[in-house]
Amino acid sequence: xxxKISKGYYTLEFKQSSAKLAAESDQPIAQTAKDLGIKExxxxxxxxxxTPKSKPGIKAHYDAEQELKQLRKENARLKQERDILxxxxxxxxxxxx
Numbered sequence: 001x002x003x004k005i006s007k008g009y010y011t012l013e014f015k016q017s018s019a020k021l022a023a024e025s026d027q028p029i030a031q032t033a034k035d036l037g038i039k040e041x042x043x044x045x046x047x048x049x050x051t052p053k054s055k056p057g058i059k060a061h062y063d064a065e066q067e068l069k070q071l072r073k074e075n076a077r078l079k080q081e082r083d084i085l086x087x088x089x090x091x092x093x094x095x096x097x
Contacts, residue, residue, distance in 0.1 A: 010038075018043060019050040041065075 010018075022032040022043055033043040044062040 015046045016050045019046040022047050023051040 018032075018036055018038070021036075022029045025032055029043055029047065030040045033040040036043070041062075044065075048062060
């Protein structure tokens with residue numbers, strides 16, 4: 001597990017060494033994060049912050065993951081709105097018939 005100090009914060013040394021390990025490792029960053037006992041998004045952020053030029057595409061990958069998460073959330077909201085409208089149409093159709 002990572003070196004934590006009070007209130008769940010990680011030391012700067014731990015952040016930097018974790019980012020360096022993730023950037024230089026042949027394994028996926030997700031696996032490195034799991035091995036270190038930290039969240040994948042946390043490690044992606046550290047890699048982008050502390051080793052910005054070490055591995056091309058990391059920031060793009062992180063941005064793509066964030067966009068995918070946002071799009072999935074929007075898709076769920078739109079599906080919910082669609083279902084509400086379907087129910088309203090069915091109710092109105094039954095009422096006029």
